[in-house]
Amino acid sequence: MLDLAYLLITAVLIVLPMGCVALYERIARD
Amino acid sequence: MTANAWLQLFVYLAVLLAFVPLLGGYMARVYEGERTVLGRVLGPIERLFYRLAGVKPDDEMGWKRYAWAMLLFNIAGAFVVYALQRLQHLLPLNPQHMAAVTPDSSFNTAVSFATNTNWQGYGGESTMSYLTQMVGLCTQNFVSAATGMAVLVALIRAFQRKSRQTLGNFWVDLTRTTLFILLPLSFMWALLLISQGVVQTFGAYETATLLNPLKDDKGQDILTQLLAVGPAASQIAIKQLGTNGGGFFNVNSAHPFENPTTFSNFLELLAILLIPAALCDTFGRMVKDRRQGLVILAAMTAIFVAVTATCMMNEHSPNPGLAGLSIDQSVGNMEGKEVRFGPTGSALWAIATTVASNGSVNSMHDSFTPLGGLWPMWMIQLGEVVYGGVGSGLYGMLIFAIVAVFIAGLMVGRTPEYLGKKIEPYEMKMASLVILIVPALVLVGTAVACLVEPGYKAVANPGTHGYSEMLYAFSSAANNNGSAFAGLSANAPFWNTALGICMLIGRYWLAIPVLAMAGSLVKKQHVPTSPGTLPTHTPLFVVLLIGVVLLVGALTYVPALALGPVAEHLAFSVTP
Secondary structure (H helix, E strand, C coil): CHHHHHHHHHHHHHHHHHHHHHHHHHHHHC | CCHHHHHHHHHHHHHHHHHHHHHHHHHHHHHCCCCCCCHHHHHHHHHHHHHHHCCCCCCCEEHHHHHHHHHHHHHHHHHHHHHHHHHHHHCCCCCCCCCCCCHHHHHHHHHHHHCCCCCCCCCHHHHCCHHHHHHHHHHHHHHHHHHHHHHHHHHHHHHHCCCCCEEECHHHHHHHHHHHHHHHHHHHHHHHHHHCCCCECCCCCEEEEEEEEEECCCCCEEEEEEECCCEHHHHHHHHHHCCCCCCCCCCHHHCCCCCCCHHHHHHHHHHHHHHHHHHHHHHHHHCCCHHHHHHHHHHHHHHHHHHHHHHHHHHHCCCHHHCCCCCCCCCCCCCCECCCCHHHHHHHHHHHHHHCCCCCCCECHHHCCHHHHHHHHHHHHCCCCCCCCCCHHHHHHHHHHHHHHHHHHHHHCCCCEECCEECCHHHHHHHHHHHHHHHHHHHHHHHHHHHCHHHHCCECCCCHHHHHHHHHHHHHHHCCCCCCCCCECCCCHHHHHHHHHHHHHHHHHHHHHHHHHHHHHCCCCCCCCCCCCCCCCCHHHHHHHHHHHHHHHHHHHHHHHHHHHHHHHHHHHHCC
């Protein structure tokens, strides 16, 4: 369980900024 | 500061700067896809890699595709290192039968090596199998460095190209960086280090008979000592060249098997700043104006010389904590230092390793005088832009250059433009993110660690020094440096997890805004130079750039530093 949690934290924190920039660009465009 | 100290600093800089045009020109040819001296040998291997991986080298990527390729590759790398540590007891090349690493330490180490930080909460010789060290950690030393350089090259192309959508191909940049730059240099450096006595073997640890037997706490004779060995030289070469810093052994480059001679010390020191400094010249060549690269290099070198000289001066002073203990301190503060390196060699390394996001050490920064320890910590906190990490240092400095252009534009009413590209609100928002995210991580992280029990209980020296240790740990992790102030029992779930999160955010939450900015800049036309253009190749711009870097660093961190090293220094002044 702990292994899965750590792997999930890793993946989420790596891809999160892409999501944030995409969201920002959508808000800025709208 | 002694004449010998000045001489060491001068010789080091002279040799370093002599290599800059040589390596800078070579790297520019590699990234421009031009013919190189190694092309005949490595070209077929490169093409074979592309065929095996199904990569089309001419397939140009927009910034989002480039970023996704980079992120997914890094996730995969972190997962492999995590799995290797958790399963190492079942895997081959484990002659010392190392047990599986705990989940929190595996997370911390996997993230640490994927992000080019190489913070080490573990002792290499007592924790990691040879397979984990080589396939996991050593491989990450190469590819994490190559990732930083790929992001930099994408940003440089954004300045270079006009009205385009694409920044290159991430897989090509990654492959060419690793194959044409990092591997040949590492091979050469590893051979040189082996010639100096750095160990390189797959054999099990050696047992040596002690010349002067000791007694243990039960009075039993200790006649032998187990000497940790292993494939160290190959890992040390890339740990320095790739500004990774993670030592094969726990005490890093203070260990005689990692750094046995004066020449090996010089070689490793040179390797730390070699690629980051040469990349400035690569940048100048790629944007077809070498003066632009020289301006950045001059700003970096000026800060480096001033801070190194000050730190050397501090370490040549006696340690006030040892005053009155009948210790000869005529050469300066020798606590935590190798006798063979002394205050000069230790301070020079400390600043080189902290300006460069390298993190390897040949002395213990925790034992520096309060002000001597302030400088390495502040160099990390400047954002690792003075030379900086391979790739990440220069893209960080280019962000500061954009901010400098913007501020100068505001002051004199000129249109902000850099290298012919207009700097508009989108670029400034991304630049602000890059500059603000890391200080937020460092300051909030340190504050939380001061407040919660698992945070402050890990400190062995409560008070101002313990606070400095915590501030240093968060600064090091969030800026992807990796060196430790020590004195902190950081191999515990709280610290492993908190610092791991800081490393992830400090790396990818900066790289993405940089690529987003590159994606915006590459679409723009070049603005012709006019009387309203601020020249960015002049000594005035060097001063402006240094001012912006130091001012942002000072405004952000001086209050935090005042509570740690400054307060400790003042306390010693009042009650020695």
